[in-house]
Amino acid sequence: MPFAPPARLLAVLLLCLCVAAPAAALELVAVRVTGLADEAQRGDVLDALSLHRLNPNRRKALTESRLSFLLRRIPREARQAMEPYGYYDTQVDTEVQRDGERVTVRVAITPGEPVKVRKRELALTGAAEADTALSRRLQRLRPREGQVFDHATYETGKANMDRALAARGYFDARLDTHRVTVSRAGHAADIALAWDSGERYTLGEATLEGHPFRPGLLEHLVPWKPGEPYDQAELLALQASLAELDYFAAIDIRPRPDDAQDKQVPVTVALSPAKRSVYSAGVRFGTDSGLGLTGGLERRWVNDRGHKFESLLSLAQRRNDLATQYRIPAFKWLDGWYTASARLRQEEVDGINNELLEVVGSRSGRLGNWNLLAALNYRRERFEDAATGFDYAYSTLVYPSLWAQWGESDDPLYPRAARGLTVELRAGSSAFGSDIDFLQVRAEGRWIRSFGRRHRLLLRGEAGTTVSGDFPNFPPSLRFYAGGDRSVRGYGYKEIGQYFTGTDGRRYVFGGKHLLVASVELERLFTREWGAAVFVDAGDAFDGDGSFDPQVGAGIGLRWRSPVGPVRIDVAHGFGGDAQQSIRLHLNIGPDL
Template sequence: MSPAASIHPRRLPLLRTGLVALVFAAASLPALAAHVRVQLDGLDDELSAAALGALELQQYSKREVSRAQVQRLYRRAERQIQRALEPYGYYNVGVAGELANEGEDYRAVFTVKPGDPVKITAVDIHIDGETEGLRAVDMARAAFSPRQGQRLDHAEYERSKAAIHAALFSVGYLDAELATHRVEVQRAANTATIKLAWKVGQRYRFADTGFEGSQFPDEFMQRYIPWEVGDYYDQTQLLALQQRLFDANYFAISQVQPDLDKASAGSVPIAVTLAPAKRTVYTGGVFVGTDTGAGIRGGIERRWVNRRGHKMKFETILAQRLKTLSTLYQVPLPGKNNHSLNFGITYRDENTKTSESKTLRLAANDSQVWHGWTRTLGLQFLTGDFKVAEQKGSTTLLYPEIVLARKRADDFNFPRKGWSLTMAARAGQKGLLSDTSFAQITADAKWIRGIGDDSRFIARGAFGYTRVDDFDKLPPELRFFAGGDRSIRGYAFQTVGPRRQFADNPVPKVIGGKQLLVGSAEYEYYFTPKWGAAAFVDAGDAFSGKDFDLKIGAGLGMRWRSPVGLVRVDLGTPIGDPYASGIELHIIIGPDL
């Protein structure tokens, strides 16, 4: 061996050490970094999104990746796509792929053939116990999806399964257990069967209800409970209790839930956690309305005066055409129907284009929920002076009154499905602290339905009828007028009604009528979540006898879902009326119902 080729034995360890260091140094050098772009063909948007979400390769569209990583992830992609489509019912998915260079980056193209979806051939749902006839359970079972003949959809299956379990719990089967839950898929035949079975156990009943954190004694709180001890547990009743506590306006926090840890012997106690609301509330603000003009309002509310839950409220309005001062004292009564006695005094000074009035009203009534309606039975005493057109008058009336009101909505702040109906009847007898005999009925209704995602249709109607011995003794607030923000837009407030000609004025003046019939149709379109436009047509008349003279107002408006409520700004104009013309501005702020 030549000297140049010889290696002394003592130098071998040093050589090995150097080679190892060289390998580690090479490994520590930065690898060539790149990105990968994934393209999926053959899938609709929903399936494509699911497949992309499951692909690890997709995570490197904006992250650096080495060639070795790309190749490893690419080999996994086919199975990842197939698994991603199984929850949608596709169990025989074909995937053809290609990985190519695009400069320093990579492009992975997958052509996917989802094939035929798996169809449900049988659905077997078994629930032991006596659950038939329980509406919540029957509805959940009837709504189960996927049904026989439909495509297998894992998400729908899980939702339907959870809905049945929740329905069982809601009607008192608190120990319900899903004993069998199986989906058997036959890949070759593209079919599947569903088997579900519940062991429900005993049905629980209501035990005692405990209140924690209330400022009132338990005896007072019992009036809000809509069930009796021993009734079957029903979750809708818990929601009803929570709504009643919210409506009472005594509490900032109200939580109602079953105390499952203390359930025993087929009974479950209910735990109610409360926190008092602010006891005294001061309100005030500036407002503008085309019927009342600009003004300010203020109020003081004592949410509870004593431990018996009595309430007191003072409110005043000072506007260009309306001034009021009112007080209300409310006495809640025992019972489950929000039963209360209410006593009020109101002074009202109103000046419109057709009338002026200064009246004092004393009111006492009994209010409660009756078959889903709010029923108010009361006695009204009204006295004061007024002027309608050129005619001055004064009156005193004592009359009983009944009012029935009800409203429903999917969202009271902005309903897309809702309605309201208020009906009233009142009558007075001359000689019983009344200057004339009269009888009157009224009805006001509103109906709202959403159209698509961005539109609403709103219908509104008002009806009134009066029989009276001496019409001139009726104050303006008991006569019927039309026109204004909530009547026939295009006409000023209370400017539509029967007219009377006076000697010193050749132009007939509106004096109000004995009957009222008004209808409205409105279409709203929202071009953003907060802003929209409206088109409307209002029609009707306030009249006496058979002298109905149809008045029509139509126009356009803007809608704004503001933080303080829906703001409506409308421009309306009368159509074909010799007594009215031009454009009338109408502004309303507040809820639809």
């Protein structure tokens, strides 16, 4: 009689076979988060999801049970990721889309009402309680009352306050109270922060090491006296002064609070000299000067007194220059230089060929945000002027000049908020060796503001005037002109000015006694490095008596934030008057101010 297994045994065997049979593997194609406009929030939520963090191999071999387990984790993980942004009541909906064994998971986020700061209790005790700079800094901490309680903003504010205390010399400061109470039901957060600053340290002696100069020379640049309250701004000012000397390849300023005696912090300045002699040669192109060659020699320091020597030769299509200068440090007062310089220049622009010899003795310095220069100038000029009908004319001028430049900027290369002013005054008299009595003033102002993350508005204005009873004999190098890369774009270099008819019947630009130029430019960045601009420039160099006739140029440009500074390539068209109307290319390299 055949053997018949019991029914219960058959059922157990079938169950074992089902369990042992491998389930079909699923492939996770993607996890997508929707409902969040903020890219950082969306990225943080994705990074918090265990399902999204699966490596490629596990994504291709996902079981139903494992998928179900990870899907159940998503709401909690997403809500936790949103809490640092102030959202404690986030709704999370998960949708699984299947295409055979391919799975796409969509996570829909509804942030809900954010938690906002209801109350702040901020305290500063110790010596810093009377420090108004720190008190103002404390009140500027974010998030403020009424703002969303963002954890990162809160932590950054605490860290910034710690750094501000250290920068002002409160090296023993500690955060005694740091408490946040969150009411999820009320969507409110109460913040309590209290610092005990301790005593404020003072600045001690500065020791400068590793330089080749005689003792006492660089010490004049130290802007503090031992015993003055510690302030990191003084250290930064010293670093800026040393960097501007161009003596050093590296400057390392190290305050040593651990070595302080009686709360006085010694400062060590480690200096690494730069290469002493610099030789340069290259090919250059400027839309004002044309194609050319340059070569130069710079002796960063000539001797242990810190003297400098520099010579530069530039040969171009429309302008040739040979310049040399010798500089002597003047650090005891106004942090500047005594300079003796000489220059030979030959330039030919629209029928005016002039040759210039200039010798200058000057004293420069800094006063606050002002860079100042006082100079005595000797200028001998020979010029061939088609407008006057003479083959050559000669001019000898001896005159003092004053130059001042003021500026403030949030970034030296790419400012988002900046303004600057430059003023120059010249005065010559026949009583002191000049051929002509004259007074000349010129000023230029710039203003830059950003709006939004990618846009900037740049405004520029120039004005100048000359008082002289013999202006027709004024040398071309001191007349006013407009037009060119840094003036009215759309016109050639020195193309705009008072016009006269030459002996050959042609019209030549002579220049003007007065100058007015204005520019408006709107810039937009498309990436971190590349952008575009549109602009309108207008201006004229004129003689007065109703002769002001502004020439207008407009165009578009390409902007590149290169590693060595801003590069501006513009295409512009001039729209008026006597100047030649054409589309012109303009190239500018260098800071906006």
